[in-house]
Amino acid sequence: MANPETKRKLDLIQRNLQETLGEDRLTKLLDDGKDVSIYWGTATTGKPHIAYFVPISKVADFLEAGCQVTILFADLHGYLDNMKAPWSLLELRVQYYETVIKAMLQSIGVPLEKLCFIKGTEYQLDRKYTLDVYRLSSIVTEHDAKKAGAEVVKQVDHPLLSGLLYPGLQALDEEYLKVDAQFGGVDQRKIFTFAEKYLPALGYKKRIHLMNPMVPGLTGTKMSSSEEDSKIDLCDSAASVKKKLKKAFCEPGNIAENGVLAFTKHVLFPLARGKPFLIERKEEFGGNKLFSDYETLEKEFAEELVHPGDLKQAVGREINKLLEPIRQQFEKPEYKELAAKAYPVEPKTKAKKGGKSGASEASEQLTPARLNIRVGKIVSAEMHPDAESLYLEKIDVGEAEPRTVISGLAGKVPLEQLKDKMVVVLCNLKPVKMRGIESQAMLLCAVSEDGAIEPLSPPEGSSPGEVALFEGFSTEPDAELKPKKKVFENLQVDMKTSSTCIAQWKGHQLATKLGPITAPSLKNASIR
Template sequence: MSSDNQNELDQLLEQFNKQTSLIENLEKELNSLQVNNVSSNDPNEELVRKLTTENENLRNNINSLKTSIQQTKTNPSPSVMTQKSTSNLTFEERYHLITRNLQEIVGDEKLKTILKERDLKIYWGTATTGKPHIAYFVPMSKISDFLKAGCEVTILLADLHAFLDNMKAPWDLLNNRTEYYSRVIKAALKSIGVPIDKLKFVKGTEYQLNKEYTLDVYRLSSLMSEHDAKKAGAEVVKQSSNPLLSGLLYPGLQALDEEYLKCDAQFGGVDQRKIFMLAEEYLPKLGYEKRVHLMNPMVPGLTGNKMSSSEEDSKIDLLDTPAAIKKKISGAFCEPGNIDSNGVLSFCKHVLFPLSKDGRLVITRPEKWGGNIIYEKFEDLQEAFRKEELHPGDLKAGVIETLNQLLDPIRKEFDTPENKKLVEAAYPVVKKKK
C-alpha cells in the first residue's frame, strides 16, 4: 500500500474511533434514562414504559451502528484499500486514464514512449477573462484522470493572454480576475474530489515578463507570419477586420508556454488545435522540442453553439443561483427525439456522467409519471430520449437537480463577504448610459 493510501486509512480509522467514543457516551446517557421496577400504581406508568421502549430501540440502533463501524475497521472501504497507487498502475491503465474521452491526440507515439519511462508532465491553461462556466468541469474531470494516472499537472492562469485577447480583461482588473479564477477553479476541483495539493498553479505574468521569455517572443515574431498568427488564433482570439497586434501575439505566446512550463504535453479543447499546430511547427525552429497535444471535445452551449463566457444564454456560471439554472435549462433547446445539437444531452455526456460518483444519472420524476429513472450510461439515456421514452421536461428536471448538487459546494464557498467582494472587484457592474 502507498503512503498516501496508508495516511488516508489512518485518518478514516481515527474518525471511526471518535464516532465509537461518542456512541459510548450516548450509551451512558441512555442507561441513566433506563427506568426499572416501575410501580403499577404510578400514574405515569404508560409514559415511562413508552420511554423505556423507545430507549431500547435506540440502543438496538446503536449496537447495529457499532457493529457496522467495527466491520469497516477490519474491512475498510474499497476506495481506501483497493485503490491502486499510481506507482502500481500498469502502462495500459495509465494510458487509458490519460486518453479516455479525448477527441484527438497529436503525438501519441511520443506519449507512449514517455509513459513507459516516467510520469507525464501536462499543462492546461485558461485565460482569465469572463467568469468560468459549467463547461469547465469537462477539463476538470480530465485533470482528475491525469492525476490518477500519476501525471504532474500545471494549471496556467493566463492573465497576460487575457489582456492580449482584445483586452477582454482590462489591465486594472487583471489581478482581481486572476485571483477569482484561482479560487473558483480550486473550489470546482474540490467539489468533484480532485486533490488540489497535487496541482501546481502558475500565473502567466510570473514568467512571461522575464528577459528570456521576452527575447523568445521577438525571435518567434521574426519567424511567424501575420497569416499564420491570425489563422492559429481564429477559433480562440476575438477576430476583427482590423486585428490588434496583441491578438496576433497570443498564439505564439501560448506555444512558448510549453517550453517555459517544461511540460511534455499541453491539454485543451479541440478549438485550440490550430494553436497547437503552430507550436508543433515553430518551437523546433527555435531549437525546442515538439510537445504532445491532448484535445477535449467542445461542449455545446444551451443554444446548441459553442459554450462561451460572452454568450450569457449559452452557459451556466459556476455561481449561478438555483433559480437562474432552472430558467436557463428550462429555456434550452431540447426537441423531443432530437439528439443532435442538443445542449442538455451534451451536458449529460460530457459533464454529468463523467463526474457521477457511481457512473449513473438519476432522472427524478413524480410517482404519477412513473417515478425516478436511473441510467447506467449515457448511451442508454440518449437512446431513451431518441425513442421519446424520456420527455424533455423530465430530462431537464433531472439535469437541473444534478447540476445544483454539483454547484452547491462552490456557491457555499463563495457565500462569504471576502469572496463576494472579490467577485464585485473582478467583474464590476458597468452602469448603462442613459
C-alpha cells in the same frame, strides 16, 4: 501497450477527448512509468461558468491517471486578445479565477497535491522568454500567426498586432512550463499545430496535444460568458438553474447540438465515478430509471424513451449538487468583495443636458452583436383575431415553449406557406402588445421598394434555436433591447440583402454555422 496499467491511464487521459496529437509519444511515456506532465491554460477574461466543469472534469481524469497538472492563468493572453481583460483588472481576475477553480475542484473531491497554479506574467515578462518571443517573431509569417489564432483570438475588422503574438506565446508556454503535453479545446488545434511546427525551429521539443470537443451550450451553441441564456453562472441560485434549464434547447430525440445531453456526457458521468445516473419519473411514465453509462442514456433519448423534461430535471439536480459548495464559499464577504472588484458593474447615471450618460461606453456601442438573432420554425400560423393585416404565429426558437409572434404578412404571404417554415427571428426585443396579444419576437423579412416581402431563410439543415451572427462580430446580445435606445431601429437602417440575396449589415454577412442567411429572391432589399 501490453501493460494493463498503461492502458488504464491512457483510457483515463483520453476519455471523451476528440483528438490526440502524439498518442505514440504519450503511450511511450506511460510505458516507461513516467508521470506525464500536462498543462491547461485559461485566459482570465469573462467570469467562469458551468462549462468550466468540462475541462475541470478532464483535470480530474489526468490526476487520477497519476499526471502532474499545471493550470496556467493566462493573464497576459487575456490582455492580448483584443484587450478582453483591462490591464487594471488582470490581477483581480487572476485571484477570482484561482478562487473559483479551486472551489470547483474541491466540489468534485479532486485532491490538489499533484496540481499547481501559475500566473502567466510570473515568467512571460522574463528576459529569456522575451528574447524567445523576438526569435519566434523573426521566423513566423503573418499568415501563419493569423491562421493559428483564427478560432481563438477575437476576430475584428482591423486586428491589433497583439492578436498575432497570442499563438506564439501559447506555444512558448509549453517549453517554459516544462510539460510533456498541453490540453485544450479542439478550437485550439491550429495553435497546437503551430506549436508543433515552430518550437522545434527554436531548438525545443515537440509536445503532445490533447483536445476536448467543443461542448454546446444550453441554447445549442458554444457556451459563452457573453450569451446569458447559454450558460449557468457558478453562483446561480437553484431556482435560476431550473429556469435556465427550462429554456434550454433539448429537442426530443435530437442528440446533436444538445447542450443538456452533452453536459451529462462530459461532466456528470465522468465525475460520477461509476455511480448510476438517475432519471426520476412518475410511475405512469415508466417510473425511475438508472443509467450506468452515457451510451445507454443517449440511445434511449434518441429513441424518445427519455423525455427532455425528465432529463433537464435530473441534470438540474446534479448541477445544483456541484454548485452548492461554490455558492456557500461565495457567500463569504471577502469573496463577494473580490467578485465585485474583478467584475465591476458600471453604475448608470442620468445623462447630462446635451451629453451622453455615464453608462459604460462598451455597452453603448451600436453593433449588430447586440442583436439576439436565432433560427426559428413556425409551428402554427393563423389570422390575428382582431386585425385583418396581421398573422399570429407560434415559432419554435429552441426554447421549452414556442414564442408568440405577430407579423404584418397577412395579404402578402399565404398562410399555407408559413406552416413548418424555417425562419429567422430577432429574440431580444421588448415584448409588445399588438391588438391585445403580446408579440414576443420579430420575424425578420426582406422588403423590396415595391413592397414585396419575403421572410429570411436560414441554411438548409438548420435547427430551431441556432444562433445567427453577423460576420466579424461575436455574440454579445443585450438581454433586452430598450425601446428608448432604438438599437434595432438604428442598426436596421444598414441591414439589407446583397445582389446575391444574402442578408448583411454594412457588408457583413449574417450567417449560422451552416452558412449565410438569405432572402429567396429579393436583391438589394431592406431587412425589417
